[in-house]
Amino acid sequence: MTKLQIKDLHVSVKGKQIVKGLNLTINQGEIHALMGPNGSGKSTLAQAIMGHPNYNIDSGDILIDGESIINLPVDKRAKKGLFLSFQYPAEVPGVSMMNFFRMAMNALNGAPKTIPEFRQIVKQKMEVLKVDESFAKRYLNEGFSGGEKKKSEILQMALLNPKIAILDETDSGLDIDALKTVSEGISSLAGPETGLLLITHYNRMLKYITPHFVHILVDGRIVKSGDSSLAMQLDEKGYENIIKEMTVSS
Numbered sequence: 001m002t003k004l005q006i007k008d009l010h011v012s013v014k015g016k017q018i019v020k021g022l023n024l025t026i027n028q029g030e031i032h033a034l035m036g037p038n039g040s041g042k043s044t045l046a047q048a049i050m051g052h053p054n055y056n057i058d059s060g061d062i063l064i065d066g067e068s069i070i071n072l073p074v075d076k077r078a079k080k081g082l083f084l085s086f087q088y089p090a091e092v093p094g095v096s097m098m099n100f101f102r103m104a105m106n107a108l109n110g111a112p113k114t115i116p117e118f119r120q121i122v123k124q125k126m127e128v129l130k131v132d133e134s135f136a137k138r139y140l141n142e143g144f145s146g147g148e149k150k151k152s153e154i155l156q157m158a159l160l161n162p163k164i165a166i167l168d169e170t171d172s173g174l175d176i177d178a179l180k181t182v183s184e185g186i187s188s189l190a191g192p193e194t195g196l197l198l199i200t201h202y203n204r205m206l207k208y209i210t211p212h213f214v215h216i217l218v219d220g221r222i223v224k225s226g227d228s229s230l231a232m233q234l235d236e237k238g239y240e241n242i243i244k245e246m247t248v249s250s
């Protein structure tokens with residue numbers, strides 16, 4: 001069973017410390033939600049896990065199955081089964097989604113798929129995610145609406161079958177129906193083979209996917225962890241009240 005461990009992680013961006021001693025373990029099969037105010041360091045954590053060069057690990061470690069990955073390039077991290085969706089996905093003009101997905105899948109899985117085999121797999125996944133077939137012919141994210149970009153990410157995740165996936169605000173900017181489709185899509189990908197870290201601001205996606213653990217990140221540290229009821233409390237009370245209650249009780 002694959003395990004992602006984050007140990008006493010400190011991350012800085014352009015000389016400013018953002019993540020300040022974060023500990024988190026995600027096992028395959030577990031769904032974790034990471035919530036927290038704007039600027040608390042959620043995306044920074046995600047970028048550091050994936051190895052973005054602007055995010056500097058000052059101390060601490062990130063391990064997969066006990067092995068440190070912080071010196072591995074991005075592609076090696078992906079080969080270990082990590083998947084990261086971006087809060088602001090890039091447009092790649094001239095690369096069709098179909099080609100991009102096929103390259104990514106072949107790069108990860110070693111045994112290349114033929115084009116008909118590949119088309120069949122994509123078609124099947126697109127049906128599950130209720131994505132229109134014409135979608136795959138378009139260039140990656142070019143002219144995609146916000147919701148279409150999110151669907152393309154989830155389709156990519158469905159094809160790559162990661163062991164641990166980090167989804168950064170996959171629920172932002174979706175209309176009510178798309179939120180349901182995307183959330184149910186993610187939910188259908190969850191299971192004993194997949195560990196999920198869902199970064200989100202709202203409880204709405206969590207109505208479709210119940211996390212086993214909810215963590216609240218404030219100023220670069222996890223200040224509270226709990227089960228899915230914590231996300232509901234947050235919806236009712238907001239961060240400030242939850243933090244206040246903690247200071248009173250401690």
Ligand SMILES: Nc1ncnc2c1ncn2[C@@H]1O[C@H](COP(=O)(O)OP(=O)(O)OP(=O)(O)O)[C@@H](O)[C@H]1O
Pocket residue numbers: 013014018036037038039040041042043044045054087
């Ligand atoms: N590339 C960067 N250059 C400069 N500052 C950055 C960069 N990336 C992150 N930061 C800063 O780090 C802090 C944390 O940002 P981060 O994007 O991790 O927050 P977040 O918790 O994901 O917030 P949000 O909920 O708004 O997405 C912010 O003050 C942000 O301005």
Ligand SMILES: [Mg+2]
Pocket residue numbers: 042043044087168
């Ligand atoms: Mg963010």
